[in-house]
Amino acid sequence: MKRKISLIISTIAMLGVLLMSASASAAQAPTAAATGSAPTCGTDPVKLKASFETGFDLPFKLSEEFTKEYPNVTWDISQDQFANLINSTPRLLSGDNPPDLLRLPTMVSFVKDGLLKNLDDYATAFGWDKWPVPQLNQNRVASDGTRGSGSLYALGLNYSLTGIFYNKKLAAQIGMTQPPKTLDEFESLLAKAKSAGLQPIMEWGSAKSGMGLAFPLQALMASVGSTQPINDWIFQKKGATIDTPDNLKAAQHLQQWITNGYFPKDINAIEYTDAADRFTKGEGVFTFNGDWQNAGYDTGMPGNVGFFVMPPAQADGSPAAMSAPLTFGIAAKAKNADCAAFFLNWVASNPAARQIDVTVGGSNPGGPADATMPSVTAGSITNDTLAAGPVIGKAGTSMDFIANSTSSIFAQGWTPELQKMVGGKQDAAGLLKAVQAEYVRELSQ
Amino acid sequence: MPAPSSSTVKSPLPSDYRAAARTSSRRNTLNRVIRRETIIGWLFVLPALLIYAVFVLFPFLLTILYSFFRWNGVGPATWIGLNNYLTVFQVPDLLGTIFNAFWLVVWFSFIPVGLGLVVASVIHRVATGRLGALARTVLFLPQVIPLVAAGIIWGWLLGLPGLVNQILSAVGLGAITRAWLGDFDWALPAVGLIGIWVLLGFCTVLLLTGMTKVNPALYESARIDGAGWFREFVGITVPLLRYEIGVCLTVTVIAALAAFDIVYVSTAGGPGNSTAVPGIQIYILAFTQREVGLASALAVLLMLLVVLIIIPIQRLGRAESTS
Numbered sequence: 159m160k161r162k163i164s165l166i167i168s169t170i171a172m173l174g175v176l177l178m179s180a181s182a183s184a185a186q187a188p189t190a191a192a193t194g195s196a197p198t199c200g201t202d203p204v205k206l207k208a209s210f211e212t213g214f215d216l217p218f219k220l221s222e223e224f225t226k227e228y229p230n231v232t233w234d235i236s237q238d239q240f241a242n243l244i245n246s247t248p249r250l251l252s253g254d255n256p257p258d259l260l261r262l263p264t265m266v267s268f269v270k271d272g273l274l275k276n277l278d279d280y281a282t283a284f285g286w287d288k289w290p291v292p293q294l295n296q297n298r299v300a301s302d303g304t305r306g307s308g309s310l311y312a313l314g315l316n317y318s319l320t321g322i323f324y325n326k327k328l329a330a331q332i333g334m335t336q337p338p339k340t341l342d343e344f345e346s347l348l349a350k351a352k353s354a355g356l357q358p359i360m361e362w363g364s365a366k367s368g369m370g371l372a373f374p375l376q377a378l379m380a381s382v383g384s385t386q387p388i389n390d391w392i393f394q395k396k397g398a399t400i401d402t403p404d405n406l407k408a409a410q411h412l413q414q415w416i417t418n419g420y421f422p423k424d425i426n427a428i429e430y431t432d433a434a435d436r437f438t439k440g441e442g443v444f445t446f447n448g449d450w451q452n453a454g455y456d457t458g459m460p461g462n463v464g465f466f467v468m469p470p471a472q473a474d475g476s477p478a479a480m481s482a483p484l485t486f487g488i489a490a491k492a493k494n495a496d497c498a499a500f501f502l503n504w505v506a507s508n509p510a511a512r513q514i515d516v517t518v519g520g521s522n523p524g525g526p527a528d529a530t531m532p533s534v535t536a537g538s539i540t541n542d543t544l545a546a547g548p549v550i551g552k553a554g555t556s557m558d559f560i561a562n563s564t565s566s567i568f569a570q571g572w573t574p575e576l577q578k579m580v581g582g583k584q585d586a587a588g589l590l591k592a593v594q595a596e597y598v599r600e601l602s603q
Numbered sequence: 604m605p606a607p608s609s610s611t612v613k614s615p616l617p618s619d620y621r622a623a624a625r626t627s628s629r630r631n632t633l634n635r636v637i638r639r640e641t642i643i644g645w646l647f648v649l650p651a652l653l654i655y656a657v658f659v660l661f662p663f664l665l666t667i668l669y670s671f672f673r674w675n676g677v678g679p680a681t682w683i684g685l686n687n688y689l690t691v692f693q694v695p696d697l698l699g700t701i702f703n704a705f706w707l708v709v710w711f712s713f714i715p716v717g718l719g720l721v722v723a724s725v726i727h728r729v730a731t732g733r734l735g736a737l738a739r740t741v742l743f744l745p746q747v748i749p750l751v752a753a754g755i756i757w758g759w760l761l762g763l764p765g766l767v768n769q770i771l772s773a774v775g776l777g778a779i780t781r782a783w784l785g786d787f788d789w790a791l792p793a794v795g796l797i798g799i800w801v802l803l804g805f806c807t808v809l810l811l812t813g814m815t816k817v818n819p820a821l822y823e824s825a826r827i828d829g830a831g832w833f834r835e836f837v838g839i840t841v842p843l844l845r846y847e848i849g850v851c852l853t854v855t856v857i858a859a860l861a862a863f864d865i866v867y868v869s870t871a872g873g874p875g876n877s878t879a880v881p882g883i884q885i886y887i888l889a890f891t892q893r894e895v896g897l898a899s900a901l902a903v904l905l906m907l908l909v910v911l912i913i914i915p916i917q918r919l920g921r922a923e924s925t926s
Contacts, residue, residue, distance in 0.1 A: 191777060221740075233658045244890065244891055245891070246679045248675075248676055248893065249677075251677075252677050270678070271678040273677065330731050363785070363874075364784075364785065364871070364873060365868070365870060365872050365874065366870070366871040401886065422763075422783055424762065424763035424781070424782030424784070426782065426785030426786070427758075427761075427763065427782035427783075427784045427785025428762075428785070428875075429758070429780075432762075498832065514791075565891055565893065566887060566892040569891055570887065570891075573873065574872075574873065574874075574875045574876050574879075575875075577785075577874035577875045578787075578816060578874070578875040580874070581786075581787040581874055581875060583787065586729075600892065603673070603892075603894055603897075
């Protein structure tokens with residue numbers, strides 16, 4: 159019955175969208191930027207309409223600080239869970255009163271439908287195009303719908319980094335004095351942890367949370383191979399495939415880890431929050447996760463958590479990491495687009511905003527190359543994750559997340575297939591083939 | 604036998620006309636009354652009908668319409684005829700969900716209705732008064748608790764460190780403990796267990812209401828004849844509750860075939876696709892994958908399937924209850 163009602167409501171909503179999309183116009187170029195000077199929020203009262211993600215304080219804190227500095231700007235913020243944002247954002251964007259500023263759960267399909275503002279003119283006006291290159295690439299969409307190059311459609315509030323967190327006490331127990339330098343070293347540590355009766359890796363894997371083994375798998379892909387083909391696949395470059403010999407090697411490593419019992423045996427039923435909780439309580443020597451969890455680890459296991467990025471398979475190779483911007487965009491029909499763009503620029507360049515970015519968000523604030531890095535509380539794990547950023551930046555080995563290649567590759571591809579691998583119903587080769595088939599099917603729609 | 608009086612034979616017309624006129628005027632008044640009552644009846648129904656039309660019939664027709672298009676919910680829609688329906692039959696994952704839904708019928712429908720009959724008759728026979736009210740309340744509680752909260756609690760109960768496994772270990776069954784909702788073989792029965800928990804109370808209360816309707820004299824005479832609980836159950840309770848059983852079966856079979864909420868809050872279709880049901884697939888297709896046409900096609904097929912299965916159950920219930 160509930161299902162029926164929700165289906166009915168959504169169908170009505172879709173009809174609304176259908177009617178409204180008839181009157182929707184294509185993305186318009188910003189007007190203020192054309193005058194040469196960078197746009198501002200002016201001095202008249204402005205009410206910025208925003209759509210944020212529930213559970214993450216950062217944009218809320220930033221909006222409060224912004225209003226303190228620019229009192230003429232007030233906010234009308236709606237919020238929802240990420241999974242719901244995927245469903246509701248298309249309708250928000252195509253409605254009559256779309257948000258000026260919004261957290262983007264996905265991007266390419268919105269760009270194709272002309273729902274997002276092209277930010278190229280803002281980039282010129284504010285000088286974003288002079289920022290270190292990798293920051294903006296993930297938010298560019300070319301005219302053929304591939305990501306990674308083309309026009310700019312979003313900006314990151316910050317740039318998260320993923321890697322391996324470890325429990326310092328347990329790591330010392332298995333004789334780890336410094337982070338492993340190669341994949342071999344890391345795997346021997348995992349073996350030691352297993353034989354010491356410890357849980358080598360804590361990870362989540364329920365379908366509700368989305369399969370967390372995608373993190374170690376992608377780390378292994380970048381460890382044994384190059385990051386370029388992975389990014390090409392995520393950015394939907396023509397002819398890209400995930401089913402490469404290197405990735406097969408990576409998937410075989412992962413399958414071996416599963417067989418060796420390096421992951422909890424109930425992983426298919428573990429939620430994200432439970433995994434984070436169990437790790438802070440001492441279950442698991444290592445866990446693959448991102449710096450958005452920093453505050454949680456700092457609180458749950460103060461002083462006892464360390465971080466390193468996935469080491470390469472070859473001793474002379476570079477470490478690699480998944481690093482994704484916390485993407486925010488502006489609706490094509492936004493009423494206060496200039497002010498929203500000014501806000502995005504303020505977040506990246508204002509010292510107070512950058513400080514909030516690091517303290518609350520735990521991630522690198524990005525921005526201009528010469529911007530000062532905010533201070534971090536001594537002893538916080540954020541020091542370690544921030545220090546890893548430039549290493550990855552210099553090596554040019556940052557990747558977007560393999561779960562972001564299409565809107566449902568995570569729910570329909572990675573999650574069920576990796577769960578099958580845990581259950582012994584899928585092998586490394588079959589995993590990559592099945593995910594690639596799903597990818598091709600979705601792109602052909 | 605006297606002959607009929609000629610007058611009545613000869614001139615039947617005037618009186619007949621009068622009678623006919625009287626009848627017709629009466630009929631006219633009657634018609635008018637009926638017509639007025641019909642109009643009033645329609646007026647009473649109108650608000651509900653209007654809401655039904657706007658929120659059920661209209662979206663239903665729209666869903667059928669969408670199923671012939673390729674549409675992402677926002678952009679332009681392309682007419683592709685029956686291609687969406689063909690896709691449903693070509694993608695094995697989508698058909699597999701329908702098989703899972705049939706499996707759920709056992710858990711969501713047969714067990715709750717069967718168990719509900721037994722529980723209701725036990726309550727009816729022994730637990731009257733306060734105890735009966737308490738039993739009814741406890742059994743009906745799952746209908747009142749928000750399902751999302753229940754899903755989270757069941758997730759904890761059935762987890763590896765959860766209460767279910769603790770109890771199993773305590774009674775010496777530690778060897779069979781597992782993460783029930785994360786196990787390929789056990790996730791569907793575990794979801795089924797949650798379904799039983801949710802639907803048992805509904806069936807029990809409905810059947811119990813039916814039992815109070817049965818003439819107590821029947822039970823009394825059966826008891827005088829020396830019938831035990833089982834004879835009573837088979838001879839009186841089940842046959843006289845056919846209509847209620849029919850309603851229970853209808854509601855629970857629909858709950859199983861069109862399942863969404865219980866599955867979504869407990870496993871979201873995992874692990875693998877072992878608990879994926881059409882409802883979940885329709886949701887993912889329409890809102891995550893934004894293939895509204897394909898989702899609509901699957902929804903239409905699901906509806907046809909439900910109707911095909913429900914009509915015989917309805918016939919059965921109706922035929923038997925009138926006999």
